[in-house]
Amino acid sequence: MTVLFNNYGRRSVHLVKGKGTEVWDDKGKRYLDFTSGIAVLSLGHANSLLNEALQQQSEKLWHVSNLFESPEQEQLGASLVKDTHLAHALFCNSGAEANEAAIKLARKHTGKHHIITFEKSFHGRTYATMAATGQEKVKQGFGPLVEKFTTVPFNDVAALKAVADASVGAIMLEVIQGEGGVNAATPAFIQAINEVSAEHGILVIVDEVQTGIARTGKRYAFEHTALKPDIVSLAKGLGGGFPIGAILAQPALYDTLGPGSHGTTFGGNPLAVAVAQKVIDTVFEQEFLEQVQALSAYAKDQLSKKLPQFKVVGEGLLLGLDCGEPVAADYVKKAEAAGLLVVQAGTDVIRLVPPLTVTKAEIDEAISILQEL
Incomplete structure (x- = not known):
């Protein structure tokens, strides 16, 4: 016991x-x-680089509320979106929180609650991210989940096109599934996602919690593909071992999250941001x-x-x-x-x-x- x-x-x-x-x-x-x-x-x-960054920051400031300006968050956000089509960042503490924020942002921006996800995916263990995850073992025993998520086979173009219509607010995927078997999206599947998202006004969320921050040899795994996601979620490698998560988004989504619409006490705290900045300065x-x-x-x-x-x-x-x-x-x-x-x-x-x-x-x-x- x-x-x-x-x-x-x-x-x-x-x-x-x-x-x-x-x-x-x-x-x-x-x-x-x-x-x-x-x-x-x-x-x-x-x-040693991360130890030094953490030690230096620990002697200045451990925590400050997000009610106050944070030039350090601004710098880290700018580093993450530099030379991409993305423009804005929001910081949190984990991958599940990042995916939860991505789902909220997509639903609020589009006014549509229907999201397509894929079998063998993994997006987290909160209620919304459990519902998004394409593995039944994650969901068992927890009762009614958040609606409405439709899960279809990964890399199945016909299955995707059969459910993608104007009722869908977002398509959420990992371009390389980590927990589900290291499964990579095919070029044909990526093309189909681009086609249906353009046709029906669907946002694309790419979960880069495991694949992002140089893990696949590029800054983000979507850079191996023709995707230009509207929202990207990050965590894991971003802090090099210190807890931090984030979402990045296209300029059009900026006004969706106004003051009071979303928040976190510890997200983007000075210790996490200092370490993450050193990670990004190195691996990018x-x-x-x-x-x-x-x-x-x-x-x-x-x-x-x-x-x-x-x-x-x-x-x-x-x-x-x-x-x-x-x-x-x-x-x-x-x-x-x-x-x-x-x-x-x-x-x-x-x-x-x-x-x-x-x-x-x-x-x-x-x-x-x-x-x-």
């Missing part, structure tokens, strides 16, 4: 220290961390993005050559090994025992999401461990 609720399927490992891609448990055992807090630790554990540099792309190409090549029994899926350093059957959980356990921390994506896929600072030597070591399982 424990004082904590049993809502997490916790592993028996107690991690006490980390540096870069390496972590150690309370017994002194070393692991390679290819979970990075589930795509959170953009710059690895105990990054072109040289850094190119390094992520190079590491991704190397990892894909080596995984394909040395683990041919798996299909390699994903983009950047959001990669998966598709087992072709529901045995991913077994591999996760065996890898942990061998000193490699990985995580599932659905039942069939072993998800590999190391820090973006992972080295080729660490990739080689991880593959070597996987070969022995």
Whole structure:
């Protein structure tokens, strides 16, 4: 029995220290961390740049209400929308909060409550984001959910076109589904989304909670596609381990959220913003993005050559090994025992999401461990 609720399927490992891609448990055992807090630790554990930013800010100001001006939030927002078609930012504390804000913004702006989402998606565990998520296991036992979400198969153009009409306010998707199996949207599916959104005046929300902030080798995963979303949600890698979320939106949506329409006590607090700004200043540099792309190409090549029994899926350093059957959980356990921390994506896929600072030597070591399982 424990004082904590049993809502997490916790592993028996107690991690006490980390540096870069390496972590150690309370017994002194070393692991390679290819979970990075589930795509959170953009710059690895105990990054000195982030430590310095947090320390400096902690000596000035921890918290100030959003009733007051925040030049720091302004700077971070400007960094996030720079050289994109997006123009405005709102800060919160998590991915679920960001997606909740995105849903509220879309519904309020369009006056329409109908939103299309997709099977195997994951958008959060609040009532609205549960309703948006295309996985029944997330919703079981919680009673009536927020209406109206229509969930259709991912990458099914005909299914999308069958439900997209003038009653729909938004289409909400991950361009690469993380929790549901590292599934990428096809070009044909992206084209269909663009067509139906233009035809029926539908907003497009792209959930970049897991895929954003350089995880796929670009600033945002939608930049791999022809999509120009109206709203983008962010979290996970944005704070490099410090809790922060955000939405970004097109200029036309600015007036929708006036004073009092939405808020959060801790969203965009000075500590989170200081750390996130340092993350963005680092990972949005072109040289850094190119390094992520190079590491991704190397990892894909080596995984394909040395683990041919798996299909390699994903983009950047959001990669998966598709087992072709529901045995991913077994591999996760065996890898942990061998000193490699990985995580599932659905039942069939072993998800590999190391820090973006992972080295080729660490990739080689991880593959070597996987070969022995």
